[in-house]
Amino acid sequence: MNKKTILDPKTFLLDKPNELISLDKWQKTVNLLAKVFHAPAGFLVQFTPEEGFQVTIASQQSTNPYAAGIVIEPAANIFCRKIVETGKPLYVANAPIDPCWDTNPEVHNDGFTSYLGVPVFWPDGTPFGTFCVMDYDQTEYEPSYLELIEQLKDILESDLTLIDLYGRMQQLAITDPLSEINNRRGFEVLGKQRISLAKRNQAKLGLCYLDVDNFKQINDQFGHKVGDELIQHIGVVLKATVRQSDVIGRIGGDEFVALVLLENKNDQTVIKQRLQKGFLSARHSPNLPDYSVSIGIIDVDLNTDFVELLDKADQEMLKNKKPV
Numbered sequence: 001m002n003k004k005t006i007l008d009p010k011t012f013l014l015d016k017p018n019e020l021i022s023l024d025k026w027q028k029t030v031n032l033l034a035k036v037f038h039a040p041a042g043f044l045v046q047f048t049p050e051e052g053f054q055v056t057i058a059s060q061q062s063t064n065p066y067a068a069g070i071v072i073e074p075a076a077n078i079f080c081r082k083i084v085e086t087g088k089p090l091y092v093a094n095a096p097i098d099p100c101w102d103t104n105p106e107v108h109n110d111g112f113t114s115y116l117g118v119p120v121f122w123p124d125g126t127p128f129g130t131f132c133v134m135d136y137d138q139t140e141y142e143p144s145y146l147e148l149i150e151q152l153k154d155i156l157e158s159d160l161t162l163i164d165l166y167g168r169m170q171q172l173a174i175t176d177p178l179s180e181i182n183n184r185r186g187f188e189v190l191g192k193q194r195i196s197l198a199k200r201n202q203a204k205l206g207l208c209y210l211d212v213d214n215f216k217q218i219n220d221q222f223g224h225k226v227g228d229e230l231i232q233h234i235g236v237v238l239k240a241t242v243r244q245s246d247v248i249g250r251i252g253g254d255e256f257v258a259l260v261l262l263e264n265k266n267d268q269t270v271i272k273q274r275l276q277k278g279f280l281s282a283r284h285s286p287n288l289p290d291y292s293v294s295i296g297i298i299d300v301d302l303n304t305d306f307v308e309l310l311d312k313a314d315q316e317m318l319k320n321k322k323p324v
């Protein structure tokens with residue numbers, strides 16, 4: 001099963017806006033947090049090991065010195081770092097009296113005294129960041145305050161879970177479960193997007209149509225399981241042979257397609273040779289029988305209907321089909 005999700009823990013959410021995330025709703029939650037704690041600043045902070053801490057949402061108050069989007073380097077001795085390191089809530093009632101915060105810029109540059117924060121996790125349990133409040137004065141929060149901040153944090157985490165699930169379902173709808181590449185629907189959706197992009201960039205595309213020769217006979221002779229392994233192998237070769245920006249798909253039982261960028265005059269021949277070389281590698285695999293693939297490539301007229309393009313590429317492949 002394809003486990004790819006639309007959420008990428010290595011990228012800041014603000015750098016890769018996601019239409020399913022309601023930043024508006026999160027803003028209200030962070031504002032409410034600051035309000036119920038009578039705190040001058042409240043935050044949702046995201047952490048990535050490479051870039052550090054980014055304020056995803058900052059409470060909208062004139063007393064809050066940090067705005068959404070601000071990034072703090074990963075090594076900075078800030079309160080949120082402690083939470084990400086330990087995975088546990090942190091309450092500091094009076095930071096200036098504790099030498100461990102001597103180098104904390106929030107205490108020394110901004111004048112904050114108190115901090116209460118809880119960890120926020122991605123659906124897979126890895127740290128997303130923190131949900132926290134800071135105060136310029138010393139505080140004395142009762143234990144029920146920790147329960148309250150945990151409750152509010154649950155709203156954010158359940159949003160991340162819903163978005164993740166929705167993304168997985170979208171992924172499943174366009175992915176072929178056997179080869180783990182796009183199915184016909186996925187190829188059509190992503191292929192059309194690729195063609196629009198090529199129109200804007202005035203790029204040239206080629207469409208390859210691939211069909212396994214005598215696949216029915218392979219199934220009959222070696223069994224369905226071996227046939228399935230061959231399909232998976234072809235998906236792997238296709239993925240490894242084309243660029244990441246090219247679009248590939250399995251559009252029928254033993255029929256595959258690839259929409260590829262053509263940069264040089266002889267690219268059609270080069271791509272075909274690279275694919276055939278990849279398919280030959282199966283000969284070294286003890287599980288797979290000898291097989292061959294017929295390939296046809298056409299230049300893509302960017303204004304031609306998508307189904308017509310597929311049909312033309314199929315016809316080109318049939319011209320190259322070896323007789324049984």
Ligand SMILES: Nc1nc2c(ncn2[C@@H]2O[C@H](COP(=O)(O)OP(=O)(O)OP(=O)(O)O)[C@@H](O)[C@H]2O)c(=O)[nH]1
Pocket residue numbers: 178211212213214215216217219223224225226227228231252253254
């Ligand atoms: N193992 C396996 N077989 C499949 C799958 N999907 C389709 N098939 C089989 O693939 C075979 C395709 O047969 P044909 O369309 O006649 O193609 P072919 O035998 O390759 O003949 P040519 O295309 O003329 O070379 C059929 O027997 C299908 O049952 C699958 O997911 N796994």
